[in-house]
Amino acid sequence: MDLINRYIYAVTQKLPESQRGDIEKELHGLIEDMLEDRGAGGEIASTEAVEQVLLELGPPGEMAARYRGRERYLIGPGLIDSYWSVLRIVVYSVAVALGIAYMVDFFTRLDPTAEQLLEYFVSLLSVATQAFVWVTVIFAYIEYRGTRQVPKDAWKPADLPVIPDPASQIKPIEPVLGIIFSILFFVLFTFSIDLIGVYRLNETLVAIPVFEQAAFAKYLPLIWFLTAFSILKDSIKLITRKWTRQLAVVHVMFNVASVIVAVILFSDMAIWNPSFMDQLMQLGLITTGDEAYDIVKSIWDRSRDSLIYVIVIITLIDTVSVLMKWFRRKKGNATLTK
Helix, strand or coil, rough: HHHHHHHHHHCCCCCHHHHHHHHHHHHHHHHHHHHHHCCCCCCCCCCCHHHHHHHHHHHHHHHHHHHHHCCCCCHHHHHHHHHHHHHHHHHHHHHHHHHHHHHHHHHHHCCCCCCCCCCHHHHHHHHHHHHHHHHHHHHHHHHHHHCCCCCCCCHHHCCCCCCCHHHHHHHHHHHHHHHHHHHHHHHHHCCHHHHHHEEEEECCEEECCCEEEEHHHEEEHHHHHHHHHHHHHHHHHHHCCCCCHHHHHHHHHHHHHHHHHHHHCCCCCHHECHHHHHHHHHHHCCCCCCCCHEEEEEHHHHHHHHHHHHHHHHHHHHHHHHHHHHHHHHHHHHHHCC
């Protein structure tokens, strides 16, 4: 019966993935036995009989707590698998992103030294420690938000959420790629902002940076905030694996925050390399008075506003897409529960 499946699904989602299969079978057997004791087998049981059994078993959260054995956790069993997954993704992404950044830096320097390798390991240890703290705080917050929610009314089996349609669920690859992109974004703008630029290979690889690193440094807290917010959003996706109202709100809030940060950053003329055009000419890439010079200068002058417009448009499209996904799932759930 659908009500039984929904109850078991609600219980097992609060438990570690390694235990869900066994507990699902155990709960199926327990409910069948309780129905038979009432003279109603699973196949012929009425909705009223099933509801009475489920009321006797108690709310899914309490049933899951019985299987766990204790209630108080910094990060509970229902989240611990997702926590370790996100932590591994973040740490591996940090190691790879920093490795790539330092390799590029090594080959673009005129006087590469062995000290750069030491810098890499020091930075890796520092950022990995920060990543551990970020991920732990994020999941502790999610755990706290989940455990502090107390239902206003007595629990009823009809309150059980519908088992989500696989077609409407979030594929794990989506939040995983989101977390990886967030870490690459963090490493690039925190440690290697000078790598964003125009490159020319002569005797050595020469880079002309787009941004002024010293001026950009004052905005690093905004970059860190945006990275943490993005990891929070994708962690919730990895945990719920479905679009909910809360997830849609968090996603829209992140998009709004991204646009605000982009406008603040790219509207500040001080963060852009003031010598960009001169450095292009010094490398012989353009010459004053040429048509190419006028085209590049026009693109450079308009790039700041254009970049903001592009970010706003992409964010708006993503926001509309997310809201449509949530509305479709909401409509599907309403149909299933009729």
